[in-house]
Amino acid sequence: MKRFLILVVTAVLLCGCSDSKEAGKDKAPEKELITVGFSQVGSESDWRMASTTSVRSAFEDGDKYNLIYDDAQQKQENQIKAIRKFIDQDVDYILLDPITESGWDSALQEARDSGIPVIVCDRRVAVADNDLYTAWIGSDFELEGKRACEWLKRFFEAQGYTEAVNIVHIQGTLGASAQIGRSAALEAAVRENPTWRLLDQQTGEFTQARGREVMEDMLKHFGDRLNLVFCENDNEAYGAIEAIRAAGRKTGTDIGNGEIMIVSFDSTRKGLEYTLDGTIALNTECSPLYGPRLTELVDALERGEKLSKETFVEEGQFSIYPEVSSTFIDGKNYEVMHLTQEVIDERAY
Ligand code: GZL
Numbered sequence: 581m582k583r584f585l586i587l588v589v590t591a592v593l594l595c596g597c598s599d600s601k602e603a604g605k606d607k608a609p610e611k612e613l614i615t616v617g618f619s620q621v622g623s624e625s626d627w628r629m630a631s632t633t634s635v636r637s638a639f640e641d642g643d644k645y646n647l648i649y650d651d652a653q654q655k656q657e658n659q660i661k662a663i664r665k666f667i668d669q670d671v672d673y674i675l676l677d678p679i680t681e682s683g684w685d686s687a688l689q690e691a692r693d694s695g696i697p698v699i700v701c702d703r704r705v706a707v708a709d710n711d712l713y714t715a716w717i718g719s720d721f722e723l724e725g726k727r728a729c730e731w732l733k734r735f736f737e738a739q740g741y742t743e744a745v746n747i748v749h750i751q752g753t754l755g756a757s758a759q760i761g762r763s764a765a766l767e768a769a770v771r772e773n774p775t776w777r778l779l780d781q782q783t784g785e786f787t788q789a790r791g792r793e794v795m796e797d798m799l800k801h802f803g804d805r806l807n808l809v810f811c812e813n814d815n816e817a818y819g820a821i822e823a824i825r826a827a828g829r830k831t832g833t834d835i836g837n838g839e840i841m842i843v844s845f846d847s848t849r850k851g852l853e854y855t856l857d858g859t860i861a862l863n864t865e866c867s868p869l870y871g872p873r874l875t876e877l878v879d880a881l882e883r884g885e886k887l888s889k890e891t892f893v894e895e896g897q898f899s900i901y902p903e904v905s906s907t908f909i910d911g912k913n914y915e916v917m918h919l920t921q922e923v924i925d926e927r928a929y
């Protein structure tokens with residue numbers, strides 16, 4: 581932006597206009613664009629594509645914003661490079677969806693030293709000084725996990741199922757906020773429910789390919805015993821479903837008779853289609869639609885307003901199994917929506 585101003589001043593001086601009124605007349609009253617650098621995690625999942633679409637379409641108003649988008653292909657060093665590039669380009673704001681929570685202190689310090697506010701979205705950063713970023717908007721990932729585990733607990737109670745529940749856990753990218761929160765909730769639930777057994781935990785990197793490989797491995801080691809697959813996102817669930825079917829096993833909720841139950845997160849369109857036919861027993865939503873909220877935060881900063889440090893997005897839960905219609909977590913009630921095709925058709929992603 582600084583370079584832009586120097587250019588304008590030079591242009592005015594060069595045109596030899598005697599007084600400022602004259603200069604104003606010559607120069608079209610061009611409003612300065614707000615330049616925003618967006619460092620996105622990658623394109624690893626359907627959810628991620630929906631998140632990218634939400635942000636890019638929110639900032640596509642060419643008269644107001646100039647969005648510079650960078651896809652880090654799931655590598656933190658690419659995100660740090662992007663932040664440094666944005667600083668060189670002297671953007672007005674940096675949007676960061678951080679692939680993992682750690683490792684941002686120096687890059688964010690450089691942005692701060694350059695006077696560029698950083699808004700963090702979706703996943704979180706764990707930095708020594710929280711003033712290194714201006715605001716964060718995203719999900720309460722541990723609450724998402726708690727809602728899934730509470731639903732499972734109530735589901736087994738409603739079914740009168742008191743046998744062991746042998747669980748395999750396909751985790752997201754290790755160190756990502758979504759993985760940290762959802763895993764913490766499952767591990768706590770395993771400690772609290774004496775019949776729950778956690779047979780194995782492996783990362784599926786939030787991708788379908790890794791989800792399939794990990795599920796194949798888990799079926800090899802625990803095939804005849806495992807009852808429940810806890811997938812930390814829909815794309816891992818797609819991969820797990822492929823592997824389960826390729827192994828000739830059935831998905832469903834009758835775990836006492838060898839069916840394999842799947843729960844997942846994100847509530848993407850394909851994830852909900854698997855939920856609608858009962859392949860995924862429960863899908864806990866994680867909303868990627870925060871693009872418009874990010875423009876509001878940028879606009880507020882443009883007006884010199886102070887932002888609240890963190891904003892949580894509202895999220896739902898979907899199932900076709902009627903046994904559990906709500907969960908109660910930390911003193912608050914959460915509805916479980918009975919999923920229909922109409923519900924899916926009305927959704928934005
Ligand atoms: C969650 C987001 C996760 C999604 C995955 O907010 O960070 O990353 O759950 C995505 O689908 O890859």
Ligand code: ZN
Pocket residue numbers: 797798801
């Ligand atoms: Zn193995």
